[in-house]
Amino acid sequence: MEKFAGxxxxxxxxxxxxxxxxxxxxxxxxxxxxxxxxxxxxxxxxNVAVAESGVTVFDWPQAVATDHENADEFxxxxxxxxxxxxxxxxxxxxxxxxxxxxxxxAIADGEFGSVAAFAxx
Ligand SMILES: Nc1ncnc2c1ncn2[C@@H]1O[C@H](COP(=O)(O)OP(=O)(O)O)[C@@H](O)[C@H]1O
Ligand SMILES: [Mg+2]
Numbered sequence: 001m002e003k004f005a006g007x008x009x010x011x012x013x014x015x016x017x018x019x020x021x022x023x024x025x026x027x028x029x030x031x032x033x034x035x036x037x038x039x040x041x042x043x044x045x046x047n048v049a050v051a052e053s054g055v056t057v058f059d060w061p062q063a064v065a066t067d068h069e070n071a072d073e074f075x076x077x078x079x080x081x082x083x084x085x086x087x088x089x090x091x092x093x094x095x096x097x098x099x100x101x102x103x104x105x106a107i108a109d110g111e112f113g114s115v116a117a118f119a120x121x
Pocket of ligand 1: 002003
């Protein structure tokens with residue numbers, strides 16, 4: 001693999017107006033991977049790079065196929081890890097109540113667009 005552009009999500013200091021958008025970009029990568037037949041199964045702020053050009057998800061050796069018996073459990077854990085990282089680091093910008101399970105189901109259905117759609121009323 002080529003060297004990725006940018007810095008790890010953990011080390012990035014995102015401007016307020018980009019927080020939800022970057023979270024959405026990461027989750028769309030998770031959606032696209034699922035659509036291609038894979039669940040990463042170790043998603044975290046340590047395995048995502050952020051650059052001007054976009055986001056890169058790396059560290060895939062433990063990924064499982066979407067027909068793995070635990071794939072949906074891993075997917076929900078991945079989604080929870082990503083969104084809760086953003087919520088903890090950027091509490092002002094992120095919705096504080098997100099339906100992780102519904103969000104994971106939307107990813108599995110290929111219907112995910114934005115985390116904003118999964119915030120409690
Ligand atoms: N393609 C890459 N380009 C630049 N740095 C990378 C790349 N892949 C991994 N790294 C760096 O190496 C670290 C560890 O890589 P990773 O694939 O996450 O392995 P693991 O977490 O299993 O040790 C990353 O956090 C990152 O800093
Ligand atoms: Mg890693």
